[in-house]
Amino acid sequence: ATNAFRVVGRKVQPDQQVVINCAITKGLKYNQATPNFHQWRDARVVWGLNFGSKDDATQFANGMLQALEMLDSGPAPVPVAVQNGPTLEELEQQKRQQQQQLEKETDQKSTR
Numbered sequence: 001a002t003n004a005f006r007v008v009g010r011k012v013q014p015d016q017q018v019v020i021n022c023a024i025t026k027g028l029k030y031n032q033a034t035p036n037f038h039q040w041r042d043a044r045v046v047w048g049l050n051f052g053s054k055d056d057a058t059q060f061a062n063g064m065l066q067a068l069e070m071l072d073s074g075p076a077p078v079p080v081a082v083q084n085g086p087t088l089e090e091l092e093q094q095k096r097q098q099q100q101q102l103e104k105e106t107d108q109k110s111t112r
Contacts, residue, residue, distance in 0.1 A: 037050045
């Protein structure tokens with residue numbers, strides 16, 4: 001398995017239009033030009049983001065640096081992104097609980 005990372009930036013407005021969509025690749029150069037403006041470049045393109053707060057910029061920088069470190073260290077997959085929704089284990093547990101509930105209802109019907 002290989003690690004794969006992307007930066008996807010959306011406008012804050014309700015339409016949430018995508019303004020940046022780029023792959024983070026090994027060897028990418030990352031620069032925190034100012035506390036609120038960060039830029040990075042690959043072999044072809046220079047990208048940049050201006051953040052509304054230093055906290056947002058710091059959080060982004062931490063994620064970017066962690067992704068670059070993982071790419072440099074090799075193919076050991078470790079998730080960085082925040083999980084939106086249930087994990088695979090939680091989904092399997094929900095399935096088991098639903099199956100047990102169905103079995104219980106079926107048993108109750110057959111004993112009547």
